[in-house]
Amino acid sequence: MTAELEQIGKQAQAAAFKLGQLATTAKNQVLQAMAQALRTEQTAILTANQQDLLAADNLPQKFIDRLRLTSERIEQMAQGMEQVATLPDPVGTVERGWVNHAGLRIVQQHVPLGVVGIIYEARPNVTVDAAALCFKSGNAVILRGGKEALQTNLKLGAVMxxxxxxxxxxxxxxxxxxxxSHETAKRLMQLTKYLDVLIPRGSSRLIQAVVKQATVPVIETGAGNCHVYVDESADFAMAENIILNAKCQRPSVCNSMxxxxxxxxxAAAFLPELANKLRTAGVELRGDEKVQQLLGSTIVPATAADWDTEYNDLILAIKIVPSLTAAISHINQHGTKHSETIVTQNYENSEHFLTAVDAAAVYVNASTRFTDGFExxxxAEIGISTQKLHARGPMGLPELTTTKYLVRGNGQIRK
Structure with missing residues (x-):
C-alpha cells in the first residue's frame, strides 16, 4: 500500500494546485451538483450502507447509530453541502493590509491549507462534510474512514x-x-511529503493514537466529556428539557451530555423527578455519595474513572456540588474542553461561567447538542477542535485556510 499511498498523495497535491486557483462560482456549481447527486444516487448509497450494517451487526448500538444512513440523513448531508455552497469563500479574503516604513504594501491574505488528510471512524457523513468543506476552501482531501463504513464511504466518494x-x-x-487497515492509517499519518495537515475525528483513543504517531501536523479534534451544571437559581422545567435533550436525543455523538x-x-427538590424521567428514557444513572443517599439504591456508585469517561451511550453520572466555583473547578479538571452548559437565572453566575470555563463552546441555558457546524x-464541519492553536470549536471554511503575505514594492532594498 505504500506505493499506492504515495500515488494518492501526488494526485492530491496536483489537484490542490488547481483547486487553489478555482473561481468561487465554479466551486459552488460543483457543490450544488454533488448535493443533487447524493439524492439521485440515494438507493445505491443505502445499498452500500446496508452491506456495512450487515457486516457490523456485532458492534455496540452506539456505533451502529453512527454508521447507519437513512433517506433523511442523506437529505441532511445534501442540504449541508448546499449550505456550504452559499457561504462566503474564505480563499483570497484579506485579513489585514498596511504600508510599512519602506513603502512596501503588505497584505495578509487567506489561502488553502493544501492537502488535508482525515482519519475517522464509522461515520459516513464525515465523508461528505469533509469533502464539501475542503473543496469549497480550495483543499484536496484524502479520506481514511473506518473499515465498518468502507462500502458506504467508497460509494459516497465515487458519487462525488x-x-x-x-x-x-x-x-x-x-x-x-x-x-x-491500521498500517495504512499509520503511513498516512507520516505522509509528510504530501499532506499539509491531518485531522482525526472519532473516539479519544483514535485521536490520541493520531496525535502520538503522526509526523504530519495535526489539528486535534476532541472527545466530548460534556457537562450541564444546574445552578441554584435554575428554572426546573428548562433544566429538565435541556438535560433530556443533551443526554437522550443522540447519546452516541461527542456533543451529548x-x-x-x-x-x-x-438537589433534593430537583433530582428525584428528573431521575424518574431519565430512567423512563432508558438512561442508567450513576452518582456520588450524596446522589446515592438522595435517590437510593437504583443509583450506580460513580467511580473516579466515571468523571473522566465519555460514554457515548445512555449513561449519565451525577454529582452534587456546593457552589458555582466548585462546578467550574470540576468541569475544568475533568472536561475535555468541548462543550459545557450552565442552567441559571442569575446573570452574574452565567457571565462568570462563560468566562471561567475552559472549553471550545460554553453555553447559558441551552443544550450542548448545538455544538455542530450545521447548527x-x-x-457542515470538518470536526470540533478542542485545542487552542489555529482553530477551536466547530471547524468550518475559514479554519481550513492559512494565510500568506503578499508584498508589493517598487525597488526597495533593506538598509
Missing part, C-alpha cells in the same frame, strides 16, 4: 468524484482510501 469529472474538475480533489452537576441547595451556520 463523478460530479468532479462531469464538471471537468480534478477528480483527485477527493480520494477515499480503499484499505482501512455525559455529566450532570447540581447545586446542593436545589452554527457553517453548512
Amino acid at each position: 468524484r463523478q460530479v468532479l469529472a462531469d464538471f471537468k474538475q480534478p477528480v483527485n480533489a477527493i480520494q477515499v482510501i480503499s484499505d482501512p 455525559e455529566k450532570l452537576l447540581v447545586h446542593e441547595k436545589i 452554527y451556520g457553517f453548512g
